[in-house]
Structures are given as C-alpha cells and as structure tokens.
Amino acid sequence: MVRIVVSVLGLVSEAILLFLAWMGWARKFRRELTAWRSAFSFSALVLLSLNWVAVAVLEAPVFVNAGVTRPVALIQAMLTLSHPLGVVVVVLAFALRSVPRIQAVIAGLLMLLSWPLGYT
Numbered sequence: 862m863v864r865i866v867v868s869v870l871g872l873v874s875e876a877i878l879l880f881l882a883w884m885g886w887a888r889k890f891r892r893e894l895t896a897w898r899s900a901f902s903f904s905a906l907v908l909l910s911l912n913w914v915a916v917a918v919l920e921a922p923v924f925v926n927a928g929v930t931r932p933v934a935l936i937q938a939m940l941t942l943s944h945p946l947g948v949v950v951v952v953l954a955f956a957l958r959s960v961p962r963i964q965a966v967i968a969g970l971l972m973l974l975s976w977p978l979g980y981t
Contacts, residue, residue: 869924871975875913878968882906882954885961898956902965905953909969912946915939916972947973 886902894902919936922929947969954965 868920868975871971872913872917872920875968875971875975876917878964878971879906879909879913882957882961882964882968883910885959885964886957890958890961894956894958901953901956902961905950905956905965905969908946908953909950909965909972912943912950912972913968916943944973 883906886906890902891899916939919932919939923931951966951969951973954962954969956962957965
C-alpha cells in the first residue's frame, strides 16, 4: 500500500512540475528566448509530456485495480525508450531559463528515476 501511495505521489508531482514548467515557458520565456533555445525548450517539454502520458496510460489501470495484468512487452519497450528519452529531456531542459528550467529538470529526473524503479 505504501508503495502505491509513493508511486501515485511521484506521478502526480511530475505532472505538477511539468504543468508549471509549461506555464512558465508559455507566459514569459517563449518570447524572450532566442529561436533555437525556444525550440529546444519546447522539445524538452513535449518529450517529457509524451513520456509522462505513456507512463500514466500504462500504470493507471494498475493503480485502480491491483489485479489487472500489466502488458509486459509494452512496458519493457517503454522502459527501453524511456531511459534515453529521459536523458535527452534533461539535457534539452537546460535551454529553459529560471524556475521553468529547474521544474523541467526535476520532472525529467523524477521520470528517469521513478519509471525504472517501477510506479507500482
């Protein structure tokens, strides 16, 4: 039970950090950053969002009902893609500035560390 609570807390905190990073980038830094930095920032946020959505879709049924069998092949494929994607996201997130950079990097690191350890 504790593991499930910690897993849900990790997944929700990643979503909150990601949302705050998106809002900070969209409201202030999108116009201030140079074109290449803005493109790298956007890429980092999109890749992190896609990775989070994939994890949420794969893990949500297990959170709701522990008796649900997990699609092992799909989860292994996601794990294989998630590691390099997490590293790329953290590197690209450094193109952001100020607080959104910190939020995106922490969300990327949480995704990088939480997903291999398993959310459930």
